[in-house]
């Protein structure tokens with residue numbers, strides 16, 4: 001799958017801009033703040049229908065303008081595919097594939113597989129557990145649309161159950177039967193989510209560890225553990241056990257929405273004991289494993305966006321990453337960097353065709 005060209009209209013700092021891309025490696029270089037990341041974000045937008053960096057859709061419209069349009073012309077399985085995303089202030093975002101609007105955005109997810117590696121990924125290490133759940137969910141959803149639907153349903157029921165618990169507290173009331181209906185639904189969807197996350201991680205963790213070993217040249221070992229209440233017991237029993245606690249807290253204290261991932265380096269939490277370069281290597285290994293997983297599931301080479309990845313890494317690690325990317329037969333790659341020479345030196349190692357875009 002190749003993104004042949006990208007046109008932006010009023011997207012972030014761009015008024016009108018068109019890029020014709022190389023099928024293999026595209027390097028977007030320029031000074032701080034010129035819009036390199038914004039170009040990668042527009043490509044991300046075409047795959048996921050939203051920005052990776054700014055979740056408030058209207059803030060992606062160029063200041064003082066009324067709308068934005070992102071147009072991507074792709075080639076997928078020898079067919080031309082045109083994806084257009086537009087947003088007008090005060091209206092709903094529209095995603096069109098070959099001039100036809102999607103009714104549900106979720107139908108588009110997975111059509112254009114993509115993996116982004118960016119400094120913002122650091123949230124995966126330092127942020128709350130929701131960031132890590134979103135990471136697992138986004139990887140699984142790219143190849144399993146039913147999973148995404150199950151997550152949406154599950155989260156809706158958690159919100160409804162929480163509202164009910166608040167209502168009980170406010171009105172000094174309690175209705176066991178209504179609560180049990182929610183418990184049963186949560187249990188049904190929560191178990192599906194748990195089983196799918198577990199199966200996914202069983203496959204994912206060995207790939208991740210292998211990627212880290214390659215990047216660090218075996219200098220340190222990392223680990224990733226899945227933590228879930230559902231390892232202890234089935235969700236319905238757990239919900240019944242915590243009913244008094246949930247009534248007091250006024251929210252649902254057990255379930256798949258509490259799952260987390262533990263990240264360790266040489267047996268200690270990487271958040272506290274990993275250097276900046278080790279943390280960055282960890283995140284890149286996670287994302288390269290994600291790439292491999294999506295590629296295997298979808299049968300398509302995802303687009304790879306590498307935003308500012310060279311910073312904080314020594315030359316040896318940069319060279320290992322570039323080697324990994326080349327050995328894996330990655331598809332189309334977009335790299336953003338402030339140092340044109342550094343980027344060119346790195347991409348020259350792989351002896352593939354590349355194009356430099358000076359912004």
Ligand SMILES: Nc1ncnc2c1ncn2[C@@H]1O[C@H](COP(=O)(O)OP(=O)(O)OP(=O)(O)O)[C@@H](O)[C@H]1O
Pocket residue numbers: 011012013014030031032033034035036037038039059060061062063308336338
């Ligand atoms: N809605 C918007 N309208 C206009 N400009 C915007 C909007 N959103 C972001 N920008 C501008 O985009 C620029 C940042 O772009 P971006 O993050 O792509 O830079 P970059 O080239 O990747 O920089 P760096 O090298 O520092 O990472 C900033 O100048 C910011 O003000």
